Amino acid sequence: xxxxxxxPSNKVTEKGKDVELRCDPISGHTALYWYRQSxxxxxxxLIYFQGNSAxxxxxxxxxxxxxxxxxxxxxxxxxxxxQQEDSAVYLCASSLxxxxxSEQFFGPGTRLTVL
Amino acid sequence: DAKTTQPPSMDCAEGRAANLPCNHSTISGNEYVYWxxxxxxxxxxxxxxxxxxxxxxxxxxxxxxxxxxxxxxxLPHATLRDTAVYYCIAPNNAGNMLTFGGxxxxxxxx
Numbered sequence: 108x109x110x111x112x113x114x115p116s117n118k119v120t121e122k123g124k125d126v127e128l129r130c131d132p133i134s135g136h137t138a139l140y141w142y143r144q145s146x147x148x149x150x151x152x153l154i155y156f157q158g159n160s161a162x163x164x165x166x167x168x169x170x171x172x173x174x175x176x177x178x179x180x181x182x183x184x185x186x187x188x189x190q191q192e193d194s195a196v197y198l199c200a201s202s203l204x205x206x207x208x209s210e211q212f213f214g215p216g217t218r219l220t221v222l
Numbered sequence: 223d224a225k226t227t228q229p230p231s232m233d234c235a236e237g238r239a240a241n242l243p244c245n246h247s248t249i250s251g252n253e254y255v256y257w258x259x260x261x262x263x264x265x266x267x268x269x270x271x272x273x274x275x276x277x278x279x280x281x282x283x284x285x286x287x288x289x290x291x292x293x294x295x296x297l298p299h300a301t302l303r304d305t306a307v308y309y310c311i312a313p314n315n316a317g318n319m320l321t322f323g324g325x326x327x328x329x330x331x332x
Contacts, residue, residue, distance in 0.1 A: 111265075140319065149309075150266065150322035163317050198265050202318070208254045208273070209318055213265030 109133065111214035113199050119220045120189055128184045128217045132201030139176055140202075140211060141184050143195040150198070156182065157204070189221045223321060224249040224312035231327040234304075240297040242326050244310030247291040253314045255286060257295045258322070259306040266309070266322070269295065300330045 112131045120126050132139050141153040152166040156176040167173075171189075176182040186193055196218050200211040227245040234240040246255060257269040270277055270284045272293070277284045283296040297304055309325040 138318075142320070149324065150320060152319040152321060155317050155319060157317065163319075166319070200265075200320075206318055208256075208271050210256075210268040210271065211266075211318075211320065212268065216265050 111199055111201055111212050113197075113214040113217050115217060116215065117218045117220075119222065121222050122191060123188055125185065125187045126189055126219065128186075128197050128219070130182045130184070130199030130201075130214060132180065132182070132199070133212055134180075135203070136201035136212075137179070137204055138202045138209070138211075139182050140200040141174055141182070142198045142200065144198060144216070145195045153184070153197075186219075189219075191221050194219055194221045223314050224253050226310045226312055226323065228308070228310055228324065228326045230324060231329070233329050233331055234297075234300045236302060236330055236332050237299055240295075240300040240304065240328055240330070242295040242297075242308050242310075242328065243292065244295070245292045246310070246312050249290055249312050250314065251290075253312045255284070255290075255293050256311050256313065256320075257282070257284065257308060258311070258320070259304075259308045260322075260325075261303075261306040266320075269308075300328075302330050302332065304328065305330045 140155040171187045174184045196216040198216045200213045202209045202211045256271040258266045286293045307325040309322045
C-alpha cells in the first residue's frame with residue numbers, strides 16, 4: 108500500500124526566502140509528526156498533530172517555523188526567512204494514533220539546503 | 223523519556239545473527255522499548271517494540287530482561303541490506319514523539 112510521501116525530495120533555496128514542505132500521511136492515520144535531522148545527527152522533534160486537537164508545537168525552534176494540517180490529512184511545514192542553520196533533512200511520519208504503543212511510519216524526507 | 227545507551231558500532235558477518243544491546247536502566251513501568259533503524263539516505267523504519275515480554279515479528283526479535291533495564295534486538299540472519307543505524311528508544315510523552323540519539327551503526331560484512 109501507499110506509504111508516507113513527501114515533496115519535494117530536495118529543495119535548494121537562498122537565505123531569507125520562504126519554503127514550504129509537504130507531507131501526505133498514510134490514509135486513516137490520525138497522528139502526523141514533523142522531525143528534522145541535521146547531517147550526521149539524531150532526530151529532532153518539531154511538531155505533531157493528533158486528529159482535531161491543537162497541534163503540539165513544543166519542538167519548533169523559532170517562530171519562523173509553522174505547520175498546518177488541512178482536513179486531517181495533508182500537512183505543510185513552512186519555514187520563513189530561511190537561515191543556513193535550517194539546512195537539514197525534514198522528515199514526516201504518521202501513525203494510527205499519537206499514543207504509546209504506536210509505530211510511526213516515516214516518509215523519505217525533504218533535503219533542504221539554504222545557501 | 224528514559225535514557226538509552228547503545229554501543230556506537232558493531233560488525234556482523236552476513237548470514238549470522240546480529241545481537242544489538244541497549245541499556246535503559248531508568249525506564250519506568252509504563253514505558254515501551256522501541257527499535258527503529260535508518261538505512262543511509264532513507265527515513266527511519268520501525269522494527270519492533272515491547273513492554274515486558276519478548277517479542278518477535280518478521281523482521282526481528284526483542285529480548286527484554288526481567289528487570290527491564292536492558293534489551294537486545296536480534297536480527298536472526300543478517301543480510302547486507304541490514305546495514306544501518308539502529309536506534310533503541312523509550313518515549314514517555316503524551317504524544318509519543320521520538321528522539322533519536324546516536325544509535326548503533328551495524329555493518330554487515332560479506
